[in-house]
Amino acid sequence: MFFVLLLMALLLVSQDNKTLAADEIRIGALTPLTGAGSPYGPGMQKSIAFAVDEINRAGGINGKKIQLFTEDGQTDPEAAVRAAKKLIEVNKATAIIGTWSSGVTMAVAPLAINANVVLMNTSGAPELTTLNDKNLVFRTEASNVLYGVAFSKIALKRGYKTACTMAFNNPSGRGNTEEFAKRFKEAGGKVLESVVYNPNQPTYKAELSKVLAPKPDVIVMGSYLPDTTIILKEWYQTGQPMKWIGPAWAINDKLIEALGANVAEGAVGVVTVPDTNLPAFKTFEMKYKELTGQDFLTNTYSGMVYDHTICLALAMVAAKSEDPTVFNPRIQTISGPPGVKVYSFEEGLNELKKGNDIDYDGVSSKIDFDAAGDVVPHFGVFEVRNGKRERIDTIVIGE
Amino acid sequence: MVDLLQHILNGITSGCVLALVALGVTLVFGISRFASVAHGDYVTLGAYFALVANRAGWNLVLSGLVGVMACVFFGYIFFIFVFRPLDRRPKIASVIGSIGVALVVRHAILFIWGTEQHSYQVAIERGIRFMGLMITKNEIIIVITAFILMAFIHLILKKTRIGKEMRALADDQDLARVTAINPLQVITLMWILALSLAGVAGLLLGLKSIITPYMGWDILLSAFAAAILGGIGNPYGAMAGAITIGVSEEVSTMFFPPTYRLAVAFLIMILTLLFRPSGIFGQKVEVK
Numbered sequence: 001m002f003f004v005l006l007l008m009a010l011l012l013v014s015q016d017n018k019t020l021a022a023d024e025i026r027i028g029a030l031t032p033l034t035g036a037g038s039p040y041g042p043g044m045q046k047s048i049a050f051a052v053d054e055i056n057r058a059g060g061i062n063g064k065k066i067q068l069f070t071e072d073g074q075t076d077p078e079a080a081v082r083a084a085k086k087l088i089e090v091n092k093a094t095a096i097i098g099t100w101s102s103g104v105t106m107a108v109a110p111l112a113i114n115a116n117v118v119l120m121n122t123s124g125a126p127e128l129t130t131l132n133d134k135n136l137v138f139r140t141e142a143s144n145v146l147y148g149v150a151f152s153k154i155a156l157k158r159g160y161k162t163a164c165t166m167a168f169n170n171p172s173g174r175g176n177t178e179e180f181a182k183r184f185k186e187a188g189g190k191v192l193e194s195v196v197y198n199p200n201q202p203t204y205k206a207e208l209s210k211v212l213a214p215k216p217d218v219i220v221m222g223s224y225l226p227d228t229t230i231i232l233k234e235w236y237q238t239g240q241p242m243k244w245i246g247p248a249w250a251i252n253d254k255l256i257e258a259l260g261a262n263v264a265e266g267a268v269g270v271v272t273v274p275d276t277n278l279p280a281f282k283t284f285e286m287k288y289k290e291l292t293g294q295d296f297l298t299n300t301y302s303g304m305v306y307d308h309t310i311c312l313a314l315a316m317v318a319a320k321s322e323d324p325t326v327f328n329p330r331i332q333t334i335s336g337p338p339g340v341k342v343y344s345f346e347e348g349l350n351e352l353k354k355g356n357d358i359d360y361d362g363v364s365s366k367i368d369f370d371a372a373g374d375v376v377p378h379f380g381v382f383e384v385r386n387g388k389r390e391r392i393d394t395i396v397i398g399e
Numbered sequence: 400m401v402d403l404l405q406h407i408l409n410g411i412t413s414g415c416v417l418a419l420v421a422l423g424v425t426l427v428f429g430i431s432r433f434a435s436v437a438h439g440d441y442v443t444l445g446a447y448f449a450l451v452a453n454r455a456g457w458n459l460v461l462s463g464l465v466g467v468m469a470c471v472f473f474g475y476i477f478f479i480f481v482f483r484p485l486d487r488r489p490k491i492a493s494v495i496g497s498i499g500v501a502l503v504v505r506h507a508i509l510f511i512w513g514t515e516q517h518s519y520q521v522a523i524e525r526g527i528r529f530m531g532l533m534i535t536k537n538e539i540i541i542v543i544t545a546f547i548l549m550a551f552i553h554l555i556l557k558k559t560r561i562g563k564e565m566r567a568l569a570d571d572q573d574l575a576r577v578t579a580i581n582p583l584q585v586i587t588l589m590w591i592l593a594l595s596l597a598g599v600a601g602l603l604l605g606l607k608s609i610i611t612p613y614m615g616w617d618i619l620l621s622a623f624a625a626a627i628l629g630g631i632g633n634p635y636g637a638m639a640g641a642i643t644i645g646v647s648e649e650v651s652t653m654f655f656p657p658t659y660r661l662a663v664a665f666l667i668m669i670l671t672l673l674f675r676p677s678g679i680f681g682q683k684v685e686v687k
Contacts, residue, residue: 036514169658197657200617202416202608205409206652206660209402226516230608237526237535258518258609 028087035075051309077107120308148179176222221246261387273380307362336368414645415545439619445601467598630678
């Protein structure tokens with residue numbers, strides 16, 4: 001115990017020297033480098049560092065450079081809270097960028113709000129919309145409620161008249177399917193049965209028989225990979241023809257691998273995608289390839305955190321302040337209309353210097369933060385065809 | 400009516416897998432007098448070793464044997480280094496020890512194989528239909544394997560000398576010790592049986608659903624419930640308890656929302672224990 005205290009004391013001293021001496025803006029990157037988010041976290045971290053680099057090369061913010069501190073959230077709320085505490089208390093970060101899973105974001109949010117620190121994340125929990133966050137929490141992933149809207153649009157577009165839903169018993173799963181049911185009914189569709197199920201069951205036959213019995217045109221899922229694997233396996237065994245729509249974190253390549261091309265054929269996975277028509281998209285795509293060797297579209301969260309960093313910097317410039325309680329309303333004004341369209345930090349900086357309002361369009365979406373700190377990205381529709389996922393459509397909400 | 404029968408059939412197949420786990424739990428409790436929390440993770444261990452063999456191109460029977468051997472090997476090492484030294488301590492020490500073993504096994508699995516889900520290399524086939532009911536080939540294999548193993552355990556307990564010694568030790572430890580029964584020999588056999596059952600259960604559970612690092616842990620609570628329902632320490636009780644829980648979970652979904660299925664199964668357990676405090680087949684067990 002004594003040694004731990006000693007170590008912490010030493011750490012505090014050394015960090016203080018490093019952080020408080022220079023006239024810098026301190027930002028924390030808290031991405032999942034390990035755990036379930038590990039396919040995305042490292043790329044996200046590199047993208048934040050890249051954005052910081054761009055900002056510093058363009059002269060920084062109000063004459064100050066950004067210093068970035070990176071931590072691993074481990075896709076684990078407990079570990080992420082420890083890391084966030086360190087970023088806030090030791091590194092004196094004004095903003096934390098990059099929490100990925102909803103569990104982590106919901107756990108870190110109270111800390112950030114109490115300390116008046118901006119938290120920019122890529123989580124989908126509907127609660128983040130209604131959270132009493134003093135306008136400090138912003139996200140660029142669609143709320144799970146929007147997923148429900150997208151599911152409904154897809155089902156209607158395909159001409160389905162009747163549907164059943166199956167939801168994993170958590171806010172995200174139920175958020176997906178409840179909003180779907182609402183929208184689908186409003187548009188004249190019929191929802192014949194809605195089942196909510198418990199996680200971690202070895203079998204879902206009973207639940208499945210409930211949604212298969214009324215023979216709907218489609219079953220819409222608010223689910224995750226393990227339960228979806230078992231459900232589709234048990235469905236195939238029944239031999240009843242059925243169409244499936246679900247989120248792409250459940251209906252993905254791993255699912256095809258587990259079930260085989262036969263079983264997964266025709267299943268539709270939906271996920272937010274960058275708008276490839278955005279002017280900044282191509283540049284970032286090439287840069288991301290250079291940074292990580294990977295395709296940007298395999299890790300769209302990387303573009304989101306890049307946009308977080310740029311928005312944060314532009315808001316500080318617009319407010320002429322690095323105090324989150326002063327610059328936070330500017331995050332909305334610099335990202336959304338009205339204003340001159342800008343596509344990078346440098347362009348934004350120049351327009352702001354001229355005294356113009358700006359509207360930043362990012363690499364992941366148009367990034368028009370609403371009052372709740374949410375955005376409305378595009379949705380990509382992927383169907384399993386001959387054992388491969390193919391992008392077949394894009395859903396734009398509000399059109 | 401067909402629906403009810405189908406739910407009962409589904410309940411029996413899940414109950415059969417559960418029975419193998421519950422049987423292991425109850426055997427350990429019967430002889431060593433503690434509830435082993437590690438038993439669920441032994442199930443997972445068996446499933447993963449069978450997966451390794453299956454990936455190497457071995458068929459399911461051989462893969463299952465690899466799983467069983469791994470379970471027996473590692474489980475016995477834990478017996479020698481953890482449970483045997485703790486045997487003379489109060490029983491709570493063994494329970495806590497088993498929590499430690501459970502964590503070690505689970506995190507070793509997480510470390511080696513990661514958090515991802517896996518499946519055995521078996522094509523998914525359409526089920527077989529008869530008279531409106533449906534059952535899959537895998538489920539038939541599961542039920543037959545489970546019943547053969549249960550019968551095998553029955554024969555060992557009833558017909559062999561060491562089986563009788565095992566029952567004697569379960570009934571009255573002190574009396575057994577003074578009648579020239581070698582406890583170590585009996586305890587060793589008990590562990591081999593319980594661990595083998597865990598290995599087979601791992602294979603069958605992985606075959607029925609998917610293989611994840613938490614699969615055994617997730618089923619453990621139901622297995623404990625089954626063992627208690629049947630009368631803990633009683634092998635036949637564990638089998639009956641497991642099938643009762645499996646069937647009541649499935650049938651309950653006809654009347655209640657499926658999220659309450661486990662609650663209904665536990666309600667049935669509570670009601671049974673109110674009227675038969677020592678379980679369906681239970682005798683009074685004294686824990687020292």
